[in-house]
Amino acid sequence: MTKLSVNINKIATLRNARGGNNPDVVKVALDAERFGAQGITVHPRPDERHIRYQDVLDLKEAVTTEFNIEGYPDKRLMELIRTVRPEQVTLVPDPPHVLTSNAGWDTITHQIQLKDIIAELHTYGARVSIFINPELKYFEPAKEIGTDRVELYTEPYAALFPKSKHAAVKPFVEAAHLAKKLDLGLNAGHDLDLHNLRFLKESIPFLDEVSIGHALICDALYYGLENTIQMYRRQLEF
Numbered sequence: 465m466t467k468l469s470v471n472i473n474k475i476a477t478l479r480n481a482r483g484g485n486n487p488d489v490v491k492v493a494l495d496a497e498r499f500g501a502q503g504i505t506v507h508p509r510p511d512e513r514h515i516r517y518q519d520v521l522d523l524k525e526a527v528t529t530e531f532n533i534e535g536y537p538d539k540r541l542m543e544l545i546r547t548v549r550p551e552q553v554t555l556v557p558d559p560p561h562v563l564t565s566n567a568g569w570d571t572i573t574h575q576i577q578l579k580d581i582i583a584e585l586h587t588y589g590a591r592v593s594i595f596i597n598p599e600l601k602y603f604e605p606a607k608e609i610g611t612d613r614v615e616l617y618t619e620p621y622a623a624l625f626p627k628s629k630h631a632a633v634k635p636f637v638e639a640a641h642l643a644k645k646l647d648l649g650l651n652a653g654h655d656l657d658l659h660n661l662r663f664l665k666e667s668i669p670f671l672d673e674v675s676i677g678h679a680l681i682c683d684a685l686y687y688g689l690e691n692t693i694q695m696y697r698r699q700l701e702f
């Protein structure tokens with residue numbers, strides 16, 4: 465079964481736009497779980513453009529499905545993880561200034577840094593996933609640094625999908641099979657939506673989890689959050 469983890473960053477974006485607490489990030493997370501979300505994902509960034517560090521502390525007290533905290537492993541994030549102790553941490557090589565996540569880890573260059581960080585996160589009881597491009601050379605080093613899972617960075621898949629879905633998915637299928645051979649758990653995320661998700665799942669049926677935020681929240685503006693979550697769940701269960 466491939467689990468759907470709903471990323472609620474954009475709920476916080478909307479909340480921050482007016483300075484109050486509407487929409488209430490915690491309430492939306494609980495409703496999303498009630499509507500069928502099998503996990504809640506947040507990605508606090510140093511500038512707190514959307515999810516704030518306090519949101520993460522508040523969500524920890526409320527979320528009952530898997531809580532997945534994404535981010536660059538700077539001192540502040542590591543301290544947050546030590547405090548919150550989520551079920552999963554997804555490490556993302558985001559520099560602070562980027563508009564959104566735009567690449568996976570170079571697990572060759574950063575092997576020593578990542579190995580130590582992953583070891584520390586394991587002491588906090590977290591399952592660790594690292595964001596990764598579908599480049600095969602990064603997978604054995606990923607295994608060596610001790611990560612439990614890798615998360616395929618699917619923006620390139622989403623970008624090429626409208627032109628050629630088979631060409632788009634090919635590198636991801638190859639990478640997925642290598643991850644499986646290396647006994648790495650397999651997540652996927654970034655720019656997945658109602659158009660491209662089912663084909664990804666058909667092509668990689670052993671995906672453990674997808675984390676989806678931007679497109680899902682945009683779709684919810686038209687279809688409603690409950691209906692939208694059910695629509696995304698149906699793309700994974702067939």
Ligand SMILES: CC(=O)[C@@H](O)[C@H](O)COP(=O)(O)O
Pocket residue numbers: 471473474506507534556563564565595653654677678
């Ligand atoms: C790691 C990942 O792909 C998501 O967390 C993405 O970075 C969403 O971040 P924004 O919501 O800030 O675009």
Ligand SMILES: NCC(=O)COP(=O)(O)O
Pocket residue numbers: 471505534615652653654655656675676677678679680
């Ligand atoms: N890890 C991907 C994620 O959490 C959401 O990415 P997106 O669906 O907002 O592009």
